[in-house]
Amino acid sequence: MPLFTTTRRVQFSETDMAGIVHFANFFRWMEETEHEYFRSLGLSIMQTQPDGQVLGWPRVSTSCNYSAPAHYEEVIDCRLDVERVGVRSVTYLIEFWRDSTKLAGGRMKTACCICHPDGKLTSVDLPDEYRSKIRESGSPASAPKS
Amino acid sequence: MPLFTTTRRVQFSETDMAGIVHFANFFRWMEETEHEYFRSLGLSIMQTQPDGQVLGWPRVSTSCNYSAPAHYEEVIDCRLDVERVGVRSVTYLIEFWRDSTKLAGGRMKTACCICHPDGKLTSVDLPDEYRSKIRESGSPASAPKS
Amino acid sequence: MPLFTTTRRVQFSETDMAGIVHFANFFRWMEETEHEYFRSLGLSIMQTQPDGQVLGWPRVSTSCNYSAPAHYEEVIDCRLDVERVGVRSVTYLIEFWRDSTKLAGGRMKTACCICHPDGKLTSVDLPDEYRSKIRESGSPASAPKS
Amino acid sequence: MPLFTTTRRVQFSETDMAGIVHFANFFRWMEETEHEYFRSLGLSIMQTQPDGQVLGWPRVSTSCNYSAPAHYEEVIDCRLDVERVGVRSVTYLIEFWRDSTKLAGGRMKTACCICHPDGKLTSVDLPDEYRSKIRESGSPASAPKS
Numbered sequence: 001m002p003l004f005t006t007t008r009r010v011q012f013s014e015t016d017m018a019g020i021v022h023f024a025n026f027f028r029w030m031e032e033t034e035h036e037y038f039r040s041l042g043l044s045i046m047q048t049q050p051d052g053q054v055l056g057w058p059r060v061s062t063s064c065n066y067s068a069p070a071h072y073e074e075v076i077d078c079r080l081d082v083e084r085v086g087v088r089s090v091t092y093l094i095e096f097w098r099d100s101t102k103l104a105g106g107r108m109k110t111a112c113c114i115c116h117p118d119g120k121l122t123s124v125d126l127p128d129e130y131r132s133k134i135r136e137s138g139s140p141a142s143a144p145k146s
Numbered sequence: 147m148p149l150f151t152t153t154r155r156v157q158f159s160e161t162d163m164a165g166i167v168h169f170a171n172f173f174r175w176m177e178e179t180e181h182e183y184f185r186s187l188g189l190s191i192m193q194t195q196p197d198g199q200v201l202g203w204p205r206v207s208t209s210c211n212y213s214a215p216a217h218y219e220e221v222i223d224c225r226l227d228v229e230r231v232g233v234r235s236v237t238y239l240i241e242f243w244r245d246s247t248k249l250a251g252g253r254m255k256t257a258c259c260i261c262h263p264d265g266k267l268t269s270v271d272l273p274d275e276y277r278s279k280i281r282e283s284g285s286p287a288s289a290p291k292s
Numbered sequence: 293m294p295l296f297t298t299t300r301r302v303q304f305s306e307t308d309m310a311g312i313v314h315f316a317n318f319f320r321w322m323e324e325t326e327h328e329y330f331r332s333l334g335l336s337i338m339q340t341q342p343d344g345q346v347l348g349w350p351r352v353s354t355s356c357n358y359s360a361p362a363h364y365e366e367v368i369d370c371r372l373d374v375e376r377v378g379v380r381s382v383t384y385l386i387e388f389w390r391d392s393t394k395l396a397g398g399r400m401k402t403a404c405c406i407c408h409p410d411g412k413l414t415s416v417d418l419p420d421e422y423r424s425k426i427r428e429s430g431s432p433a434s435a436p437k438s
Numbered sequence: 439m440p441l442f443t444t445t446r447r448v449q450f451s452e453t454d455m456a457g458i459v460h461f462a463n464f465f466r467w468m469e470e471t472e473h474e475y476f477r478s479l480g481l482s483i484m485q486t487q488p489d490g491q492v493l494g495w496p497r498v499s500t501s502c503n504y505s506a507p508a509h510y511e512e513v514i515d516c517r518l519d520v521e522r523v524g525v526r527s528v529t530y531l532i533e534f535w536r537d538s539t540k541l542a543g544g545r546m547k548t549a550c551c552i553c554h555p556d557g558k559l560t561s562v563d564l565p566d567e568y569r570s571k572i573r574e575s576g577s578p579a580s581a582p583k584s
Contacts, residue, residue, distance in 0.1 A: 012327060012337060013320050013460050017192060017411070017453035017510055019265035023205040024173035024451060028305050031170070035304060039365070045304060046163060046364060059169040063209035071265050072338060072455055073331070117555055119165035119217050119309070158473060158483060159316060159466050161309035163364055163557070168305050174451050181450060185511070191450060192510060218309055218484060219477070263409055265455070309484060311557035315497040316465035323462070338455060351461040355501035363557050411457035411509050 002079035002095070003138055004037040010074045020069035027062055030094045030108050033078040041133040046115070055127070056115040060089060064106030074098050082139035085131065088112050088123050148225035148241070149284055150183040156220045166215035173208060176240045176254050179224040187279040192261075201273070202261040206235060210252030220244050228285035231277060234258050234269050294371035294387070295430055296329040302366045312361035319354060322386045322400050325370040333425040338407075347419070348407040352381060356398030366390050374431030377423065380404050380415050440517035440533070441576055442475040448512045458507035465500060468532045468546050471516040479571040484553075493565070494553040498527060502544030512536050520577035523569065526550050526561050 008029065016022040034057075035045050047055045070076060077097040084091040088111055095105035112130070113121040126134075154175065162168040180203075181191050193201045216222060223243040230237040234257055241251035258276070259267040300321065308314040326349075327337050339347045362368060369389040376383040380403055387397035404422070405413040446467065454460040472495075473483050485493045508514060515535040522529040526549055533543035550568070551559040 011320070011324055012454060013323060013462060015455035016450060017455065017457045018200075018202050018204065018261045018267075019263070019455045020204070020267075022451050023208065024170050024177070027170040027173060028303070031305060032303055035365075044365065054164075056164050058164065058166070058215065059212050061209070061211045062169065063207070065207040066205050069204065069265060069267060073327075073336065115164045117165070119215060121164075121166075121215060157466070157470055158308060159314050159469060162304060163307035163309065163311045165309045170305060174449070177451060178449055181511075190511065219473075219482065310492075310494050310496065310553045310559075311555070312496070312559075315500065316462050316469070319462040319465060346456075348456050350456065350458070350507065351504050353501070353503045354461065355499070357499040358497050361496065361557060361559060407456045409457070411507060413456075413458075413507060 004080040006036045006078050026064050026104050033080050054115045057110040060109040060111050062108045066104045068103045070103050150226040152182045152224050172210050172250050179226050200261045203256040206255040206257050208254045212250045214249045216249050296372040298328045298370050318356050318396050325372050346407045349402040352401040352403050354400045358396045360395045362395050442518040444474045444516050464502050464542050471518050492553045495548040498547040498549050500546045504542045506541045508541050
């Protein structure tokens with residue numbers, strides 16, 4: 001069972017002239033699943049810290065394998081697992097299913113960063129609040145280290 | 147030297163509230179580079195065949211590693227190489243550079259398919275015209291097989 | 293009270309570097325509201341007819357006035373009214389509200405068309421099923437003609 | 439003759455399952471035409487002022503009328519005229535043509551604003567540099583006032 005599941009309906013503007021969902025949209029869906037998971041933990045992906053700095057989560061790497069096309073109006077299950085909680089990053093595994101058909105699945109590694117107003121990014125350690133809430137949600141990182 | 151290079155300017159609508167290009171756009175850029183490469187060979191990515199069937203190139207898998215953010219109005223070099231020409235697929239390596247800074251790079255594997263009007267896809271062998279033009283453009287697959 | 297209301301949450305990829313929702317997204321939201329209204333009536337915006345032809349609803353004209361910006365994670369009410377049901381078109385009025393703040397509002401006129409496989413469009417009369425269901429939903433066109 | 443013209447090629451990801459360009463993209467094209475016009479004047483649409491504040495141009499209202507669909511790979515002429523230069527706003531008329539076929543045309547009114555880091559906007563007078571460069575480019579506002 002995945003750590004977190006949400007559903008979404010395919011929108012018309014997400015299709016292309018081949019009659020199927022354009023492949024780049026699956027990365028937006030990965031992100032929306034990640035963000036909904038964060039919300040379910042009471043966290044936000046863009047958060048102004050007490051010192052006024054903005055904490056964000058730019059991507060380090062992403063990938064997706066496509067097994068079957070998605071079509072307009074279909075309802076898609078988005079299943080998220082946390083593969084790894086690092087010192088300064090989190091890696092997710094996310095899959096998309098239509099009923100019992102797997103449409104696509106991929107991996108997204110994000111870095112915890114301070115987002116400066118000029119668009120520059122500085123990598124920082126995960127704040128304790130984020131680390132503990134992700135762990136408490138049942139991610140593998142919550143396993144005892146011994 | 148890459149097999150094919152094009153440039154593009156970052157558009158305002160491609161940025162997000164972190165002040166940088168949203169990561170999913172790099173996949174659109176990969177595709178636009180691939181399509182421009184096809185056009186440079188006199189090929190199109192969606193082509194009605196003499197028998198009325200439509201030949202398209204859905205994605206099998208994609209990935210991207212991000213090294214540095216891209217910002218509004220920057221001009222980005224998009225560099226494409228053909229990593230492999232298979233019987234029914236083509237795999238590209240695509241990198242994005244701003245001057246001497248590598249922003250991101252990834253891989254995109256596409257399958258040659260008949261796109262049916264109902265959104266279904268059937269995998270087929272690359273037509274000879276596509277295979278020979280890709281080879282003649284200097285892709286590794288053009289090496290002698292002996 | 294509007295004819296039909298739905299809600300949506302602002303996604304990160306819908307924001308731009310000004311920190312607010314990019315204005316073009318409000319047109320996608322108009323469309324998604326229209327489509328959800330159609331679904332609530334048991335209709336679809338892209339429907340293969342018994343004769344194999346595909347009925348679609350391309351836009352004739354659209355407009356939007358912006359009063360206040362929308363931000364990441366806000367929940368937006370999308371309120372739809374049918375302004376007019378013509379012989380071959382439907383015109384909607386759609387507004388976007390965050391609690392008691394009106395963010396934007398506009399108009400969208402759509403034409404009932406046969407969408408040919410080659411991307412050509414032919415205007416046709418609204419099928420009776422569409423006309424009657426829209427009327428029954430309480431649109432102004434449902435007023436007695438006498 | 440329009441004040442400013444640029445061209446663009448229709449991208450695959452801009453099409454939808456009806457086989458034509460999704461209508462919301464015309465608003466992105468309007469914006470990209472406006473921004474290219476600004477660049478041609480040596481101006482930018484997002485500019486950090488000497489005092490550190492960021493000057494931006496959010497939209498007040500937009501509209502578009504659609505006459506003919508645009509298709510994948512077509513090259514589109516984007517023609518911009520300045521309809522009005524107000525104290526705190528600029529209104530553009532923008533049309534899209536494929537050869538001698540008008541595809542669409544609309545209006546976009548933008549407000550000159552300070553964009554605060556928290557996503558709030560404050561309307562301000564057009565800076566002299568913007569006003570004079572827009573006038574010198576031949577906009578109607580450059581007509582003598584006498």
